[in-house]
Amino acid sequence: MGRYSVKRYKTKRRTRDLDQIHGDLSSVESIQRLKHQPQDETKPGLGQYFCIHCSKYFQDNKALGAHLKGKIHKRRVKDLSKNPYTQLEADAAAGTNLEKFVQKVNEYQAKEPARLVMEKELLQTQLEENDQKDSIAHEEVSEEMTVE
Template sequence: MGRLRRSRVHKAQRDVHRASRTRVRTKDLDIIQLHDLLPHVRAKLETQPIDVERPGLAQHYCVECAKYFESDVALKSHWRGKVHKRRCKALKEPAYTIEEAERAGGLGREEKKVVAVPMQE
């Protein structure tokens, strides 16, 4: 008789491998906020020249999600979808600055408040 159940020891390795894949990685939110949402950059991204190597010849692009789509119908259905709406909501919040990140990690300078204590005689 053989074993009746599968070994479950490799699950953690599989999850780490899936998390490190860069195949479907898009631009980070701070790059989109600081650069792509500027009016002149957004206009260039929405009216790109024809590119044979991009999906849909680079004519259907979602600026907020940094994704190309095959057709206008696919782009419009993406705009109505949950993923796009979540991304837009996340873009409305201000991006973290380097100083905030350093303070959160315990590396930044903290501004101490000086409290005046009345002297007792």
């Protein structure tokens, strides 16, 4: 067990796979659930600053904003713009379930533009919503300080 055996398993910074994240981005409810998570003391920033595309938590809204402008995030968004590879696609490449695959492709082509618009609208205001939550929390804390 040398140092190469340790380097082989990079699980410390492992994030969710693209097909799992694509599932998270598929519905309004899942996006809203991930954007408005309950506070958790074990996560950075109490779990309030989360990038859905990269599946990462950030300490504050400024760090999240810098991440959203970065190369890693943009690369991940580009990777998520493609439909994830499925078993149905593998079967169609082998020549089985071809009709089912064509039907699934037609459904995807019909639904994908609407899903992309919905995703863009919901995630476009994420930084502003976080700023509003921060200002409300700051006002509550300052009111508590003045009462004591």
